[in-house]
Amino acid sequence: MPDSHNHEHCISHALTSAEAICRGKNLRLTPVRKRILELIWGSHKTVGAYELLDSLKRDTPSAKPVTIYRALEFLLAAGLIHKVESLNAFIGCNHPEIAHRSAILICEHCHNAFELEAQAVFQDVTALSRQIGFNTRQVTLELRGVCAECQQAAG
Numbered sequence: 001m002p003d004s005h006n007h008e009h010c011i012s013h014a015l016t017s018a019e020a021i022c023r024g025k026n027l028r029l030t031p032v033r034k035r036i037l038e039l040i041w042g043s044h045k046t047v048g049a050y051e052l053l054d055s056l057k058r059d060t061p062s063a064k065p066v067t068i069y070r071a072l073e074f075l076l077a078a079g080l081i082h083k084v085e086s087l088n089a090f091i092g093c094n095h096p097e098i099a100h101r102s103a104i105l106i107c108e109h110c111h112n113a114f115e116l117e118a119q120a121v122f123q124d125v126t127a128l129s130r131q132i133g134f135n136t137r138q139v140t141l142e143l144r145g146v147c148a149e150c151q152q153a154a155g
């Protein structure tokens, strides 16, 4: 998925499906929310709130941190992006039209992050924790390593 693909296609796919999803759920994808989604999709690397603010300020100098936080909240709730907890950063969701639970794979070499559908793992750990009486509120599954493309490049 990294540098050898047509990323323009990723961006246009993400924006088109975001519009369709918001229309279907009666959510308002305002221009600033859409712009922030587009900025998050600038690459497959994780991006933090302040980085987004800096980018947004290039075309909207009046942008404030709260602009970013509200938009991020909206995009998360709409399922259009995921939070990468360990980096306090965000990535665009690959298939927001389908309900899913993904582990996030973070490449320490190119810093791209990938989604890996892992519904069963989430169910397993939640069930195991319930067995010892733990009431789970949230499961975060983030893996670090080197992506296939970087391994190939390293020969």
Ligand SMILES: [Zn+2]
Pocket (backbone or CB within 6 Å): 001, 005, 006, 007, 008, 010, 011, 044
């Ligand atoms: Zn891409």
Ligand SMILES: [Zn+2]
Pocket (backbone or CB within 6 Å): 082, 092, 093, 094, 095, 096, 100, 102, 115
């Ligand atoms: Zn996703």
Ligand SMILES: [Zn+2]
Pocket (backbone or CB within 6 Å): 002, 107, 108, 109, 110, 111, 112, 146, 147, 148, 149, 150
């Ligand atoms: Zn990589």
